[in-house]
Amino acid sequence: MTTAALTARAEPSARLLTVLRDALLPILLLAEVIFFGVAAPDFLSAANLGNVVINSADLALLAAGMTLVVLLAGIDVSVGPMLGVVAWVGATLFVAGLPPLLVVLISVLLGGVLGAVNAGLIVGGRISPIIATLGTAAVFKTILFVLWDSTDVFTGPVIPLLGPARAGGVPLVGLVVLVMFGIFAYVLRRRVFGRRLFAIGNDAEGARLLGVPVGRTSFAAYVLVGALVGVAALIYVGRVGVVQATAGQELTLPAIAAVVVGGTSILGGEGGVLRTLGGLVFIALLQNGVVLMGVPPLWNGVLVGVAVALAVAFDVLTRRSLDKRIGAQK
Amino acid sequence: ACSTVGGGGPSAAPGGGATGGTKVAFVSQVEGVPYFSAFKHGAEQTASSLGMSYTQAGPATADATEQVRIFNGLVQQGYAAIAVSPLDPRSMNPAIAAARQKGIVVITSDADAPDSQRQLFAQQATDAALGSTVMDEIAKPMGGKGKYGIVSGAADTQTFNSWVAEARKRQESAYPEMQLVGGVRYTTDTAQALKEAQDLMTANPDLKGLIAVPSTAVPGVAQAVQIAGKVGKVAVSGFGSPKTARTFVESGAMTSTVLWDVPQLGILTVWAMKQLLDGKQIPAEATVPGLPQPVKYDAATKTLVLGPPQVFTKSNIAQFDY
Amino acid sequence: MRTILSVSGLSKSFGATAALTDVGFTLAAGERLALLGENGAGKSTLIKIIAGVHRPDAGEMTLDGAAHRPSSPGDALAGGVSVVYQEPSFFPRMSVLENLFVGREPRDRLGQVDWRGMRRRGAELFERLDVPVELLNRRMDALSLAEQQLALIARAVDVDAKVLILDEPTSILTDAEVRRLFHTVRRLSEAGVGILYITHRFEELEHVADRFIVLKDGRLAGDLPASAADHDRILEMMSGRPVNATISRTVPDPGPVMLEASGITVPGVLSDAGLSVRRGEVVGLYGLVGAGRTELALTFFGMMRPSAGSMRVEGRAYAPRNPRDAMTHGIAYLPEDRKTLGIFPGMDTLSNITAVRLPALLGRLGVIRRAQERELAARWVRTLRIKAPALSFPVTGLSGGHQQKVLFARQLATEPKILILDEPTRGIDVATKTDIQQRLVEVARDGMAVLVISSDLPELLAVSDRVYVMREGRMAAELSGDDLTEDGVLRATMGVNR
């Protein structure tokens, strides 16, 4: 009966189209690399790519955390200021002579605690994520300002792994980031926790009806974001070398941008952490390539804005038309 | 109900000398940065020695509208004199005019609003002096030739733009064999300055000098040079406060940093407000209590100049705590 | 027989509304109990309490001998209460397969989600229930409403439950699916599962229930064995008054053809479909789930663009680009999917009723003439006996059946020339259903052309002057007059030659 019509649609070409759809982002990335490789001679040098990796490592971790909460149909706009607070504390403790590993531990814990504040407001206080984190973002800003007290904190990397060190030209933090993304990709696909994030992001009420511990899972996700901020803060300290009054604040928007450019739905329940990595790399290479091409400084923003819009338009529109042909969407 | 204390303009506040309650204020470009804290340090002491109370406020980020709001807040609270370091040369003008209307003494300090009704501008050093000094600082180790880059602050900060313009003028006339590459890079924070400096070095492996304009760019640019292992190969100077630049100057990543004695600018600013409040004329060369050298006053532009810029190097940087 | 679920003294109110008052009953292991009642009687509320969605204000429950006080739906589910809710709740941006196993993903020894096992179990389950296995890989929101319903039922029966609760699962399923469902239900009950089944279709009772209880205004009004089922008596128990459950139908006097379509093709969904509806007649459209009835209606309403075929309205060529177009041609459409296509959940009853009629209620500068709007809405609330405390009551606070009435009112209020209704009496209680059916016939006789899609065959036969049967996107038969019998329709549906 209906099977006939259905199998007609599910012929092998559909599988091909599905593969093509999932490969769109990598294809865009490749096009970008080739373009800049030709247009800017220094772009493909190991030194330059290493710089890009190091400079985006902290952002990458924020974006990974952001992906988790966006999958939940939430958001965390406090990650930047939160990073500032943790960075200050971490740097100060390190300068004061605490053992590096202890500093790492404290930073991750502190990040987790700050994340738990967000989680408490969102899950316990039932405040919508955007309001809660807009509020805490403002509070974190003030906390950093007070802590900083007109004195910059200067320090090198807390541990070499989180600094700008390279082994054979390969930046170590890059490996840290890759491992983290690998873990999260695994968790989202193969662990029950990951599956729950998707279910909640699709329909929190429905998930609750099926016994998914919505509150506990969401709480954990926001705490996890905090813990990631904890690591990212030390990477930030390691590469910038100084903590100032507004440290980290510029990182919030790029983190969200990486998630959405990657194609994770801001409505929740669809997407993934590897897509985010793709989005992040796309933007980072774009910003770097535009500079190396010798575009006049004030024009950078214009090009970046146009390129991001075009890339997303290409990705979304192509994916949609493919989806239609695969019959995956109404 | 608001045109309060100090009303009646230059003809002195009631009981000129006995101004125990006279309130003066300074509106900085941003709140809390070491630079303006040092300014406050000098200003506060002078104010209390002159029998006045001193307040300093500034926006959390370099936001000109917010600065206007802060300025108006002070006007509302009956300050007798207000000094301001405008973030841009024009947007303060209407507010300054309104304050003058109420009989408040208004001057600019640190940055100017030349078309406004401000009564005086207390300037740290001339833009020309600052620009050429910093250019000299990188030209020296570069041997007067080769490629150099400039990492500035926000594109619409007038002060930075003037310094940069003067520096480039100096380079064109004095160091024709030097060449600016990459245009002027604009940045908003340290991390971005770091990236810009790195990209400049990547695109120009033979880059030999870098100028970091705002305090926020200084550690970023120096850090970039340090990470790239180009300490000694790329000369770095800029307008960072000694405290911000110290680590890098001492490590050699920065050749020097150029500024002026910031607490002294605070002293000069408060002193100038006091003169105006008391209705006194400022002579072409004035001696200011607390300042080692006499200061010059140009009546035509109503500009009071603190003196030549100061260069901080390895040898003297540790003595300054701002 | 062992009692598996017992409920006593249960009460629950929402604000000023007393949804349940002192309700008590028992359900034995392997027993199939039907729960009947008018719209808004409290049926859904009762099962939501058992399922741990709502906490009762008073009362006790036991499950399998132990006290049952679920603190959350998950708690109740873990205790063995599996539910298919009236308003389907699913995960739109996930695959059907993922939907089946949300909250109970199979895991391997390392605690990892076992995708292969999941796929195998899902395929087995669908095969067992005779649902196309290919659906497993589709996104849930790409399914038709009935397919979604089947997936949800599959999920519920796959749970190792002590009590299975089904809240109006058949309201949009056709005969074949319903039969399969009953088969499954019987097997489960034979395995000792207690079944609680809510329905407004009386003809199902004997197939699905051993016993039934009746709720009226939140109180228990009857508890009888199925053998004692007498429709008139049940109706009286439900409404407290004698109800006439038959509609009177005059012979149509068909006018000109109002809507005409031929050769309509939408790749993969419709092929060469066509029909015509005249003024003054009610035309029925029947077919199995997935036959393409909804798609055909959506094509008429400008929601779906056919790749071939032509349509005419009142004799003139008609090619709507969007619903607006269709509406300016005098067409109204009541969608089957009230949750995502019908209700405006954030808005009140008033604006839900007048949503389509709005343009006619605007004065100068687009200002809404509020008195007129309220008057219109109040009239429909009275006519359809919509149980709402006030016009400003949020529509989501109404019971499922009353929400459906609101949507019905919304379409009738536009006074269209052509009225297309997709499962119009879905979830509506028997007494009101009869009202609505009667009204349908009347509006047609008063000069409307009415096209009704319904999976409720008795209903379709009761209202239609003519019936088209669809199969796999094509028109399989057109029946009228003496040919229009239950048997005839079913044969055409199955593709059995006569």
Added chain:
Amino acid sequence: MSAEPAVRAVAPRSLRDRVSDRRVFLLVLVVALGALMSLLSPYFLQVSNLLAMTQYGAVIGLLALGQAFVILGGRGGIDLSVGSVLSLSGIFMGLLAQNLGLSPWLAAAATVVFGALLGSVNGFMIARLGLPPLIVTLSTLFLYGALAQVLTNGGQLGGFDREGFAALGQSAILGVPTQVLLVLAPMFALGIWAQNRTGFGRRLHQAGTSDRAAGLAGLDVNRLRFRLYLLSGALAALGAVVTNAWLLTARPSAGTGMELQAITIAVLGGIDIFGGRGHLSGVLLALTVVVVLSWGLQLAQVGNSVQTGILGLVLVGAALLNNLIGRKAPA
């Protein structure tokens, strides 16, 4: 059937319902903050101050209004570009007034049209192409902001102090700043009226709560959304006009960071980020809260950076209290 009781038009609202209305809460908050501020600073309660204070709400209020419309329109609607639209429109007006010597009034009118155009670019990509609002407006945030810088090469523009244009931003009528009396107040009045009384308002909520149902109800949802972005752009440009009249300077970074403030005010005012729910009158109250709080703290000489944190606490605290009061039994 005649025995059926007539339905009431208005449901009786329980005390809890009333109190949990965000607007009641904000009103109480305004009064409480006002009282607190007058304790903190003797200057606060002066009438001249109270009226003058409102001028700081004019620009951000316009942006918040546009933001609220866009969010109400649903499907994840948001306009991150409003700050940059303000910057770029301000520069556009400067170019007309200073470089072309156009009358500032004419330039202002052209600027609003220009802002609508910038907004319609967002609208086109979001409503017509169906791209996600967040990403579209994020890229125009970069694009417009950068264009503003490029057009002036980082400098500022003027030319507004002619033909009495400055009066729009500088003067007061009966003590009320002109920009509030003649721009902000009418805009909000119009917005609130439209939301509550017109078909447009009803359509807005329909699209916001269920755009598929709205489509079936005959609404061209995409066209409506397109117009909302256009409106948001026009309002941001109006904000630029007011800024130019106020500071007599057009700066390419005039709107930097304002998008977050606008969103904050909209959500504090009770606009549901998922669309369809919330009142513009609530946004007006939220604006009042923010203005009272920051101006009061300013007068009490609380530093700006600390003000930020206090505002954040108020945002979270308000939401929290609101939820506690309105908390229903766990559904």
